[in-house]
Amino acid sequence: MFGVLFAVFGLTPWPGQATAMPAGTVIGVNGSCTDHGRVLNRGDIVQIGDTLNVPAGGNLKLQMADRSVVSLAPDSIMTVTSYGVGGSGRDVRLSLTQGVLRANVTSVGGPSTFEVLTAAGTASLASESADWFVKAQPVAVQVGVLAGSIDLTSAATGQSVSIPAHWGTRLETGLDPVLPRIWAQKEFNAVTNLTGVEH
């Protein structure tokens, strides 16, 4: 059913995306996660422009139109700013206001943009596919990469760093990104636990 919906609505050319277009489907939910006040259930459609709110103790997992999987940890707020997927490529922008997001981004043909915007800066896909975390804090953002490669760019200075697999870094509002370093497995496991959803 949802595959049909994606085929009809989701796989639109990505330039000039309109709002109220299906971007993904809820495939896992714990707690009272909401979309503009509407409580989300497994199987619900998430539209472009929707703002998803995950309460303390909750979790949310989405299967996106390009088969990517986006998971949100407790106390997270994310807006699907744009989600364009089509034969000509992919153009995705998610805004993470607070909390932790895990994005397991698939490979697509053609040019691909997959960005997570935060107040401090933007984390963007720098490889064909990636599995990565973004943690938005009041004055900083933290990025850890399990697979693939991610660029983190400061909104204030425009300086960026590339983060390879198994590495991570931090960006404080108004400053350059910190030079990346290897993350210990326990650091990855901690955020993996946060974004895990029991099906």
Add this chain to the structure above:
Amino acid sequence: MRNKATRHQNRRKGRFRCCSISSFLTLAIAGLSPTASNAYTAAGDRNFPANLILPQIAPTDALWVDFSTQPMTNGGQTLLTVNYSKLLTERLGIQIEEGIAWKPSGTRAQNFNMLLQDEVILDQSREFLFSVQVGHSFGASTSPPSPVTTPAVTFGKGLGDLPIGYWRPLAITGYAGYQAAEGARTDVFQAGMSVQYSIPYLLSKVGNIDLPPFLRGVTPVTEVLFTTPIGHAYGRIIDTTLLVAPGIGYSRGRGWELGISALIPTTKATGTGIGVIAQLVIQLDYLLPDSVVGRPVFRPTELP
């Protein structure tokens, strides 16, 4: 590279009373230097740049090449050394070192060195780490071979957790080791420290300052290495040495790092003139993160 620096010093300091064995002793003491390991490492948001004459403060997956030259009493000496460091676990690593020395007396291979190093304390929030290590120099380039074993400790401490404003980019690293020689040779105590001011840390943790692109990756560093003989002298005079190495490290976090420093001997025993040392570090864990050369051999369990 610290090996090389130490060798510079030790060769100069080795003014033995017994000339017939001076060459042997010079080479033997040269082998007493701790195994160099000068790649990068990090503790929290603190990225410690590669040391040039002091050891690496923690194990890593990296390959680096050192090139140094320095005037000596009997002419100049030029060293080229290649180091390979491999993580066995996230905290435990091994390192091997080999190189070539060009001297007025001829070209020869340097001693082959191995090191086992364990990062026993890593406090990310306090930008502090502490490692223990044991190195062994096989001394095969000397005749007869002059092996030495060196247990040592290293540490690194960034000051970013302190409320000191623009001094927060400061960091120090330290090293202390005891070189135990085999046979009738003198043991040597070595200690050293570095003081560094990280511009990348300044721009990413302290303030948004408009600087030219090159300066954004620079870390001025001054290293100091001290050696002194310990215990039985075997009828020889071996002087204390002190080498100072002011220089810079350069890294933009893209998988490589460059360092260059002057080598300033502060005593006659340390050297006769100012030398220079340069180092290129290839961060294999950054450039080949999914390969066996870029990841620890044994890793903790990964969650799905």
